[in-house]
Amino acid sequence: MNGCPCGYYGDSKKECSCSDYEVKRYLNKISGPLLDRIDIHLEVPRLEVEELNNYKQGEKSSQIRKRVERAREIQKKRFEGEGISQNSQMTPSLIEKYILLDKEARELLEKAISTLNLSARAYDRILKLARTIGDLAGKDIIGSQEIGEAIQYRSLDRKLSL
Ligand SMILES: [Zn+2]
Known part of the structure; x- marks a missing residue:
């Protein structure tokens, strides 16, 4: 869009x-409720044909696939016996149980919540996204980097609170 x-x-x-x-x-x-149901909002700049042709190969898709498969495995193991298999399926009580933030991450999130005036649902989305970003990076405890990235992926929440 x-x-x-x-x-x-x-x-x-x-x-x-x-x-x-x-x-x-x-x-x-x-509307807010609709945006809340979308996991990732990402602003993508318009690309010129030239830029597309010059596109440099970043991480190979086979490498990305490996990382994603690993992250899926981590999630499967995490939720054994919980009746779910992915971070996105976490209920609020599971979020509390399985998402550990370090001090910096907690402070950043609190600041973002009050500054951006985010809904409870958007708050949960940020935590779940951060958990997935952490899984992709192989991190147990969520730091401010993961929280910061997750907040960026909710950029339309930010714009709506202009
Ligand atoms: Zn305009």
């Missing part, structure tokens, strides 16, 4: 002609 009515919000080459109010009203049309 576009980030605003004119379609250039956040574009590096052309300026958005919408007012803050117009952007907010536009994003509000996708």
Whole structure:
């Protein structure tokens, strides 16, 4: 989807002609409850054909697959006997049981919650995303890096609280 009515919000080459109010009203049309049901909101800049052609190979997809499979295994093991197999299926009580944050991560999350005025559901999403990011990196305890990345993936929550 576009980030605003004119379609250039956040574009590096052309300026958005919408007012803050117009952007907010536009994003509000996708209601909060709907956004809460989407795991990851990510802002992706427009790419020129040239840039696509020059696209440098990052991590190979076979490597990524290995990492993802490993993270899935970790999750399966974690939830043995809980009746679920993935982080995204965690209930609030399971979130409390299985997501451990270090001090920095807790402080960052508290700050984000109060500054961004996030819903309880968005809060749970951030924790679950952070847990998955941690699993992909092979980390047991969630640090501020994982929390920070998860908050970024909820960028539309941030915009809606402009
Ligand atoms: Zn615009």
